Amino acid sequence: xxxxxxxxxxxxxxxxxxxxxxxxxxxxxxxxxxxxxxxxxxxxxxxxxxxxxxxxxxxxxxxxxxxxxxxxxxxxxxxxxxxxxxxxxxxxxxxxxxxxxxxxxxxxxxxxxxxxxxxxxxxxxxxxxxxxxxxxxxxxxxxxxxxxxxxxxxxxxxxxxxxxxxxxxxxxxxxxxxxxxxxxxxxxxxxxxxxxxxxxxxxxxxxxxxxxxxxxxxxxxxxxxxxxxxxxxxxxxxxxxxxxxxxxxxxxxxxxxxxxxxxxxxxxxxxxxxxxxxxxxxxxxxxxxxxxxxxxxxxxxxxxxxxxxxxxxxxxxxxxxxxxxxxxxxxxxxxxxxxxxxxxxxxxxxxxxxxxxxxxxxxxxxxxxxxxxxxxxxxxxxxxxxxxxxxxxxxxxxxxxxxxxxxxxxxxxxxxxxxxxxxxxxxxxxxxxxxxxxxxxxxxxxxxxxxxxxxxxxxxxxxxxxxxxxxxxxxxxxxxxxxxxxxxxxxxxxxxxxxxxxxxxxxxxxxxxxxxxxxxxxxxxxxxxxxxxxxxxxxxxxxxxxxxxxxxxxxxxx
Numbered sequence: 001x002x003x004x005x006x007x008x009x010x011x012x013x014x015x016x017x018x019x020x021x022x023x024x025x026x027x028x029x030x031x032x033x034x035x036x037x038x039x040x041x042x043x044x045x046x047x048x049x050x051x052x053x054x055x056x057x058x059x060x061x062x063x064x065x066x067x068x069x070x071x072x073x074x075x076x077x078x079x080x081x082x083x084x085x086x087x088x089x090x091x092x093x094x095x096x097x098x099x100x101x102x103x104x105x106x107x108x109x110x111x112x113x114x115x116x117x118x119x120x121x122x123x124x125x126x127x128x129x130x131x132x133x134x135x136x137x138x139x140x141x142x143x144x145x146x147x148x149x150x151x152x153x154x155x156x157x158x159x160x161x162x163x164x165x166x167x168x169x170x171x172x173x174x175x176x177x178x179x180x181x182x183x184x185x186x187x188x189x190x191x192x193x194x195x196x197x198x199x200x201x202x203x204x205x206x207x208x209x210x211x212x213x214x215x216x217x218x219x220x221x222x223x224x225x226x227x228x229x230x231x232x233x234x235x236x237x238x239x240x241x242x243x244x245x246x247x248x249x250x251x252x253x254x255x256x257x258x259x260x261x262x263x264x265x266x267x268x269x270x271x272x273x274x275x276x277x278x279x280x281x282x283x284x285x286x287x288x289x290x291x292x293x294x295x296x297x298x299x300x301x302x303x304x305x306x307x308x309x310x311x312x313x314x315x316x317x318x319x320x321x322x323x324x325x326x327x328x329x330x331x332x333x334x335x336x337x338x339x340x341x342x343x344x345x346x347x348x349x350x351x352x353x354x355x356x357x358x359x360x361x362x363x364x365x366x367x368x369x370x371x372x373x374x375x376x377x378x379x380x381x382x383x384x385x386x387x388x389x390x391x392x393x394x395x396x397x398x399x400x401x402x403x404x405x406x407x408x409x410x411x412x413x414x415x416x417x418x419x420x421x422x423x424x425x426x427x428x429x430x431x432x433x434x435x436x437x438x439x440x441x442x443x444x445x446x447x448x449x450x451x452x453x454x455x456x457x458x459x460x461x462x463x464x465x466x467x468x469x470x471x472x473x474x475x476x477x478x479x480x481x482x483x484x485x486x487x488x489x490x491x492x493x494x495x496x497x498x499x500x501x502x503x504x505x506x507x508x509x510x511x512x513x514x515x516x517x518x519x520x521x522x523x524x525x526x527x528x529x530x531x532x533x534x535x536x537x538x539x540x541x542x543x544x545x546x547x548x549x550x551x552x553x554x555x556x557x558x
Contacts (some may be wrong), residue, residue: 005139010144011061020058021068024050024450040514043442044139044170047451054457063111065451071141072447074412077544078384079441080140081416084537086330086344086423096534098495098506099481102487104542106509110136111546115554117475123434124557127472128549130165135476137512140540141547142166143448144409146550151405164463169476175492176480177515179257181503181522184488188499195499196525210327210334211270214288217262218281227264228254232276233364238268240353242288242295249293251322251353253536267326269335296355297326302347303366308424309344323353323361344423345431346372370418375436383419387412409544417541484509490522499523504531509539 010016025046032045060068065411110132112488118128126149133142145162186191222230232238243252244263250256252264258280265288277283302308307315317323328337329348333547337349349365351358391411406414432440463469484506491497491505503519508531519528 006339006528008058011059014064014415015066017060017064019455020053020060021447021450024454026054028453029446041170041174041443042459042514043449044137046446047163047167047170048455049305049456050450050453051460052453053161054454055461057458058454060451060454065454069448069451069455070147070408072444072449072451074146074384074387074408075440076386076448077143077442077444078138078380078412078416079437081413082203082383082420082430083437083441085417085420086538088384099501099531099534102491103505103509103539106483106487107539107542107546109486110479111550113482115477115550117478118554121471121475123472123475124161124552126161127165128475129341129550130167131163131169131472131476132165132479132550133162133543133547134166134169135176135479136510136543137170137175137177137514138183138510138540138543138547139265139445139449140262140409140413141512141543142452144407144544145551146452147409147549148464148548149555152555160456162363162461163452164459164474165472167453167456168469168472169479172456172473172477173480173510174512174514176477177484177506177510177512178421178518180481180484180488181506181515181519182487183501183545184492187489188492190499192499195392196523196527198526199498210267210336210500212265212267213273213287214284214285215256215264215266215276215277215280216282216284217260217264220260220281222258222279223260225254226254226255226429227256227258230279232268232272233266238266238272238276239324239326239336240264240266241324244286244288244291249291249295251295251318251324253318253322253324257319265289284421288374294354295352296358297350297352298358298362299329300349300351300358301369302343302349302364302366303343303368303371303373304364305424305429307343307365309342309430311339311340311342315343315359317351317438321353321357321361323351323357325349326352329494345429368538373433373435375433376429376431378473379419379430381433382428383415383430384412386419387415388417398428407548413541413544498527500525500527502532505535506527508532508535510534510538512542 007013007016007019026044028049029043030045031049032041034040034044041078041110095539114128117123118125123131126145129145130142133139133145134164142162149162185192227233227240227243230240233240240252242265243250243256243258245256245259258264262281263284263286266273268276312325313323319324325337327334327350328341330346331345351361388411391406391408394405394413405411463472487509488502488506491502494501497505498525500519503523503528506517507513507515507519507528516528516532520526
């Protein structure tokens with residue numbers, strides 16, 4: 001059995017390294033999937049499994065462990081950037097701006113409170129930042145903190161401190177977010193059914209999302225006017241897709257003229273459709289979509305490289321095929337295209353026209369599920385290389401004694417956000433299928449957390465059971481509760497924010513999917529998911545920046 005002992009105890013062996021990481025990952029993922037009162041640790045279970053293995057002296061070669069940890073970190077943050085990049089700017093539209101401002105306040109209050117508590121309680125900054133990450137269940141900020149520690153000049157750079165702080169604070173971080181939701185509900189005596197009804201009514205009248213309306217032309221002022229000359233159409237995300245003229249239903253073209261008694265079908269934001277109604281006339285009881293004709297609708301995915309980066313007028317589908325594009329779906333957000341809108345790979349468009357013509361348009365735009373699901377490796381590796389260059393580039397910051405860098409967390413994250421926003425450079429397309437993105441992201445975070453746990457395992461139990469353990473737990477509880485409750489109470493009391501939206505904001509400000517699942521289950525509604533996804537991109541980026549800033553600016557002094 002000597003071979004078995006060597007397999008488990010020889011850190012220099014590649015087989016030993018793969019075996020231990022695989023066992024840690026398997027154990028952690030199984031433990032993380034176990035639900036207690038509807039709550040589970042998720043992928044964070046890998047960290048705790050690593051702590052147990054590390055406690056029992058299962059070690060890896062330091063160089064190999066550093067590579068596995070950093071490589072996992074790079075893959076993790078890069079795939080996150082690819083996910084949030086396309087919807088980053090869109091998250092600030094409509095009610096997204098005030099929600100993002102409130103989420104940003106929660107993040108910044110947590111960072112400020114962490115520095116204050118670290119100074120008053122004598123906590124080392126690496127430990128304090130780890131507690132900050134665990135208290136807000138933010139694994140990317142933990143990764144960013146560990147990477148930033150390496151950049152601080154003339155410091156020993158203890159990489160186990162953040163992992164220990166994270167592990168101690170994480171359990172209450174998950175529970176504390178849920179307790180905050182319950183506390184706000186109890187404090188304001190909230191009726192969930194009434195909140196759901198109020199949110200539904202406000203959305204019906206606020207113009208959120210896209211709607212359709214059939215309008216009959218009654219205004220003699222626009223007799224003979226072309227559709228493209230109407231002031232609301234085009235520039236304000238309103239598209240007129242069909243027109244009933246003289247009893248004949250046809251696809252509406254920009255040059256189509258309007259006559260009194262014509263009926264049009266318009267698509268766009270609700271408030272814009274109300275403005276269009278004032279210009280055209282009355283709402284019609286006739287629904288053009290129900291009139292039998294050869295006009296049909298079809299969703300088409302843009303996968304043809306020749307169609308990328310073009311505006312709808314440049315595609316010229318109406319003139320060439322008699323097909324109208326009425327709406328676009330990108331990054332799970334639906335909108336009506338303006339003349340300035342440019343297509344990106346994997347955009348899904350709603351086409352209206354004759355079935356034969358739509359088939360031709362589908363061939364021209366691609367509509368290939370094979371291309372959509374095929375990973376493109378060259379852009380991935382090029383993006384990683386650009387991220388490493390960005391992360392390694394030194395930048396002088398006032399107040400910091402030596403140049404700082406974005407590091408292996410910030411560089412790939414920024415590169416992925418920018419590249420996914422650009423979408424395409426020549427033949428290179430920065431698009432990753434959701435399944436591939438999730439697979440790589442999970443692989444990266446599992447590698448990272450397994451190595452963090454293995455490194456800190458021999459110190460975790462003494463720290464938790466020692467005198468500092470309860471101090472760290474209490475510090476983490478304050479970092480979890482104070483910003484969340486402070487902003488939540490203010491949002492509800494002063495701004496009358498709907499409770500379902502507020503729950504999504506609280507879960508999103510901590511990027512905690514367990515809290516989101518609790519909120520949606522409690523409300524029996526998907527409404528919290530909307531505000532969660534709205535603030536998620538900004539919060540993810542802010543937490544990474546705050547973790548790095550706390551290390552770089554305060555570690556030399558605290």
